[in-house]
Amino acid sequence: MVNNLSVAVVGATGAVGREMLRLLEDRSFSVSSLYPLASSRSAGAVASWSGQRLAVSDLATFDFEGIDLALFSAGGSVSIEHVPRAVASGAVVIDNTSAFRMDPDVPLVVPEVNISAAKNRPKGIIANPNCSTIQVVVPLEALRRAVGIKKLIVSTYQSASGAGSRALDELSRQAQASLEGREFKPQSFPRLLAFNLIPQIGSFEEDGFTSEEHKMINETRKIMNLPGLRVSATCVRVPVRIGHCAAVHVELNKSLSPEDAREILSAAPGVSVMDDISGNEYPDPLCAAGTDPCWVGRIRKDPALDNGLVFWVAADNLRKGAALNAVQIAEGIFTGN
Amino acid sequence: MVNNLSVAVVGATGAVGREMLRLLEDRSFSVSSLYPLASSRSAGAVASWSGQRLAVSDLATFDFEGIDLALFSAGGSVSIEHVPRAVASGAVVIDNTSAFRMDPDVPLVVPEVNISAAKNRPKGIIANPNCSTIQVVVPLEALRRAVGIKKLIVSTYQSASGAGSRALDELSRQAQASLEGREFKPQSFPRLLAFNLIPQIGSFEEDGFTSEEHKMINETRKIMNLPGLRVSATCVRVPVRIGHCAAVHVELNKSLSPEDAREILSAAPGVSVMDDISGNEYPDPLCAAGTDPCWVGRIRKDPALDNGLVFWVAADNLRKGAALNAVQIAEGIFTGN
Numbered sequence: 021m022v023n024n025l026s027v028a029v030v031g032a033t034g035a036v037g038r039e040m041l042r043l044l045e046d047r048s049f050s051v052s053s054l055y056p057l058a059s060s061r062s063a064g065a066v067a068s069w070s071g072q073r074l075a076v077s078d079l080a081t082f083d084f085e086g087i088d089l090a091l092f093s094a095g096g097s098v099s100i101e102h103v104p105r106a107v108a109s110g111a112v113v114i115d116n117t118s119a120f121r122m123d124p125d126v127p128l129v130v131p132e133v134n135i136s137a138a139k140n141r142p143k144g145i146i147a148n149p150n151c152s153t154i155q156v157v158v159p160l161e162a163l164r165r166a167v168g169i170k171k172l173i174v175s176t177y178q179s180a181s182g183a184g185s186r187a188l189d190e191l192s193r194q195a196q197a198s199l200e201g202r203e204f205k206p207q208s209f210p211r212l213l214a215f216n217l218i219p220q221i222g223s224f225e226e227d228g229f230t231s232e233e234h235k236m237i238n239e240t241r242k243i244m245n246l247p248g249l250r251v252s253a254t255c256v257r258v259p260v261r262i263g264h265c266a267a268v269h270v271e272l273n274k275s276l277s278p279e280d281a282r283e284i285l286s287a288a289p290g291v292s293v294m295d296d297i298s299g300n301e302y303p304d305p306l307c308a309a310g311t312d313p314c315w316v317g318r319i320r321k322d323p324a325l326d327n328g329l330v331f332w333v334a335a336d337n338l339r340k341g342a343a344l345n346a347v348q349i350a351e352g353i354f355t356g357n
Numbered sequence: 358m359v360n361n362l363s364v365a366v367v368g369a370t371g372a373v374g375r376e377m378l379r380l381l382e383d384r385s386f387s388v389s390s391l392y393p394l395a396s397s398r399s400a401g402a403v404a405s406w407s408g409q410r411l412a413v414s415d416l417a418t419f420d421f422e423g424i425d426l427a428l429f430s431a432g433g434s435v436s437i438e439h440v441p442r443a444v445a446s447g448a449v450v451i452d453n454t455s456a457f458r459m460d461p462d463v464p465l466v467v468p469e470v471n472i473s474a475a476k477n478r479p480k481g482i483i484a485n486p487n488c489s490t491i492q493v494v495v496p497l498e499a500l501r502r503a504v505g506i507k508k509l510i511v512s513t514y515q516s517a518s519g520a521g522s523r524a525l526d527e528l529s530r531q532a533q534a535s536l537e538g539r540e541f542k543p544q545s546f547p548r549l550l551a552f553n554l555i556p557q558i559g560s561f562e563e564d565g566f567t568s569e570e571h572k573m574i575n576e577t578r579k580i581m582n583l584p585g586l587r588v589s590a591t592c593v594r595v596p597v598r599i600g601h602c603a604a605v606h607v608e609l610n611k612s613l614s615p616e617d618a619r620e621i622l623s624a625a626p627g628v629s630v631m632d633d634i635s636g637n638e639y640p641d642p643l644c645a646a647g648t649d650p651c652w653v654g655r656i657r658k659d660p661a662l663d664n665g666l667v668f669w670v671a672a673d674n675l676r677k678g679a680a681l682n683a684v685q686i687a688e689g690i691f692t693g694n
């Protein structure tokens with residue numbers, strides 16, 4: 021167990037960064053020095069950590085010398101510019117952006133699935149996957165280990181906080197305007213989200229899928245080391261604050277009863293099964309927000325697919341979908357946990 | 358063309374009933390007398406129709422003698438009790454509840470798909486399908502006619518108004534309470550819907566699917582006359598006022614390019630294609646509400662299914678999903694349109 025780590029959190033004033041600071045207060049490795057960093061726009065702000073109030077430093081002028089671990093969550097272009105500096109100074113970088121995720125020399129890690137991949141990091145970088153992908157692969161991995169998987173069809177229901185803390189604030193302002201019958205010009209989303217749905221997350225690519233849907237397809241394959249897995253996804257932004265959900269249809273290699281799947285998932289790391297239809301128990305964003313697990317419910321046979329199974333998964337996109345997964349990767353590296 | 362019909366609307370004070378009154382003002386058959394009916398609780402209320410204010414009569418004591426057409430939309434138990442009286446008096450009944458939908462002697466009709474089935478109605482009843490099912494089968498029928506369909510996987514995003522006008526009102530009150538940080542005890546939904554998702558519509562059945570999901574599976578098969586069609590569905594209530602959406606994954610009998618699918622769907626009755634990713638154009642509940650078509654966008658190849666296609670469909674659940682479809686059935690019967 022390694023103690024007394026020096027940790028830099030880049031994007032410390034953002035939705036994920038703040039969650040990282042909270043999680044770093046109480047984990048199985050101890051942090052001796054914590055450096056909250058942000059762009060010069062946010063420099064001067066104050067971040068709370070372990071009962072202390074820490075000044076947020078300007079990333080552009082920060083010297084990474086002596087930093088053991090740098091957690092980046094300030095957007096792809098920031099990572100592309102500053103991650104190499106942090107690595108050159110000897111820091112292990114865990115990057116929460118999509119900048120390096122598909123680089124073959126950068127492991128893409130969900131600890132419950134492939135923590136061993138984090139050991140081999142020729143570029144000194146480990147990528148943290150996309151939020152909605154993480155919560156799908158955690159339960160999926162348990163099913164893969166049990167019987168193998170063949171096809172995956174996912175429809176997501178993704179909360180506003182996945183677009184950042186400004187977007188989260190804007191959802192409330194949009195909703196208030198709508199309740200008062202006032203017009204509102206959306207800024208953080210391509211159109212109104214309050215009392216609406218936006219079937220576009222990220223930008224469109226040539227094949228008609230969005231970049232978010234490509235992440236679900238490509239990152240799932242990379243994390244699970246199943247390059248030929250057939251995956252399809254529709255990613256939809258919904259007017260929810262925190263907590264992403266997904267309806268997951270999976271074709272397994274062998275038939276698995278819902279009862280057996282429930283047992284396998286109950287024993288899977290990172291998964292909590294909440295699936296009692298007699299008591300109307302199933303997860304939702306409100307109950308997932310602020311918690312660590314991937315909550316799985318609505319487990320049933322999929323009548324459309326051979327050896328098909330359907331389930332519903334909810335998770336806190338800022339925690340397991342981002343900050344928690346990054347911190348768990350760090351734990352895997354520094355403590356072997 | 359038949360004119361001067363006497364029409365009774367049962368459930369005239371509800372969300373669908375009010376929409377029926379609006380639609381009956383301006384259609385291709387003319388209504389000479391309109392009788393808005395409701396339970397004794399709502400009797401005495403006033404309904405607006407064609408610039409007139411009509412007293413809502415008590416269904417329990419209403420005499421259907423002389424009524425040509427009775428549109429029922431007041432819940433399954435009301436239909437079970439009163440539809441036989443209306444039929445016995447000689448009225449054609451179009452029933453919007455699930456009471457008779459799976460009865461083999463009751464046609465289940467979406468005019469764009471199977472209007473001819475409405476001619477054979479041994480019980481004098483035609484059933485109007487479930488809201489989310491209608492908007493899926495309308496575009497699906499066009500694909501079926503072109504190349505045939507084999508498998509269907511649907512995830513829905515269903516608005517509050519699908520649960521009735523009280524539920525619609527409650528969503529706003531829930532949202533206001535949430536914005537003010539006040540507690541709210543949900544009444545029209547099994548749990549809070551504002552800023553949340555509820556992956557349960559209807560009641561749970563033994564196989565783990567909800568009654569709403571069974572409607573999607575069984576009604577699709579019956580309407581399309583494809584008893585062996587493999588269908589799977591997850592039905593989710595979302596905090597939207599009016600307008601249901603669905604992500605639809607379909608395995609076709611033959612490959613169809615997105616371009617060809619777009620062309621076929623553009624020519625299909627009841628469908629409007631809104632699918633220009635270069636301009637971020639795709640349908641959503643806000644743009645579908647108050648309109649007649651099933652809006653289809655996000656058309657693309659489904660990489661997980663053989664000959665697979667994915668699309669996104671949005672429609673006004675009170676109009677095409679309920680009142681409009683019922684009125685279109687009536688037009689088919691009374692005018693041959």
